[in-house]
Amino acid sequence: MIRIEGLTKSFGDKAVLDGVDLEVKRGESMVVIGGSGSGKSVLLKHIIRLLRPDGGRVLIDGSDISGLDEHGLNDLRRRMGMLFQGAALFDSMSVWENVGFALRQHTSLKPREVRRIASEKLRMVGLSGIEDVMPADLSGGMRKRVGLARAIATEPECILYDEPTTGLDPIMADIINDLILSLRERLSVTSVTITHDMTSAFKIADRIAMLYSGRIIEVGTPEEIRKTSSPVVSQFVAGRAEGPIRVEGGYA
Template identity: 65%
Template sequence: MVSLNMFFHLTCQSWQFEIVNEMIELIDVHKAFAGKAVLRGVNLKVEKGESVVVIGGSGSGKSVLLKHIIGLLKPDQGTVMVSSIDLSEVDEDGLNEIRKKFGMLFQSAALFDSMTVWENVGFGLKRHTLLTEEEIKDTAIQKLRLVGLVNVADLMPSELSGGMRKRVGLARAIAMEPEILLYDEPTTGLDPIMADAINELIIKMRETLNVTSVAITHDMKSAYKIADTIAMLYNGEIVAKGTPEEIRNTSDPVVRQFIEGRAEGPIVLEGVER
């Protein structure tokens, strides 16, 4: 009887655990800039350990969506929850505590160009831990090695190629051992081989660090490779969501047009006359 009780209790606990461990949840998020609606009621859930890729055309609001997840932008309406915490209900310090769970790789890597590579990677450690300069440098070198870079620690970002900058950006994003990694167009502007190497790296990060990840991209090859779930953002809403296989075989004309990369179809290109 006792063991049955125990089993029931544990089951309930693990079920509860599942519920509260929904890492990211966007509920009916609206955002407009200068009267122009960009997000019109986005709903998206990301489970712990899941890799979600949001696809959508240029100017569809993908970056805006990503910036809402880390609190860089606040929704006009709707809720953004991270680890069951509503971002609109926390103060500046609370938001910074939540941000420590995140690592973000920017499209242009956004490395601090006044600092060396290792100082970039160790920036978060320097600001938020009591580690010595030497310890920070050692950790930074170790993170750089994890993303496949050696002998670059003392270089300046301006001395690196585009692909190397992205790797350094990724090393900086993982330096604080985050639970969630956000990728803003990780393969844009890279040659196909480098793009694939970054895709491999994203998969490696997930496997070795066990992180939840959200990426935005319009590179379908990358999306198919790194995603557990692909969601399509169109007209300010998530119009389709499924596994890469489901998305590949969907009959939804909007999604089909996008994944096949056709100019003709239901998607209206902004500013382009038909």
């Protein structure tokens, strides 16, 4: 469904992505792992065209999305949902207005109907009775779940998760993992998740890809990644300070 070919992107004179190739099949849960600042978010933002590639292509269902006009782009985005790292809820709107935002903008549904659908999506992520709360009054875990409800409100075919478990306590992180899994089963969506949380990666992934030095250096099932022969991947998976990965400002 998603095919990335030779994607390059630089900011100033720093090459962040340096020829990324990756394919995500329909219905698959792909997890991209990599260190902080390795360009994972940049990669994810290219899939929904928040960023445009300097070189290479992003193909969705076989068509290059960099050539889309505004109309085509909006059609594409209606088929996708994205959960942002900080949830990115609109803080001028209540929870249900956040969840129902796309429905209010793009359908002629009555507010009451939108609210009903929003409540239903909120129940899917395990929340109820907070429809009229403002986002500022929610905890981090709740904000992420509201963000997730907003991402699935238009029943997308594909969901992009930007560090869904970062900044959450381990139990809340696991609740989010379970939600991602159950949404996948119930809605049979394709998903791309970027994370550096290996517990989460092993739990939700069909396949894991490692982004390092601007390229995908290994792709495999969780089992294959666990048994990798690559010293870079095994260092990251095991979370060791010593190894081939050099961290700026680190001791290695």
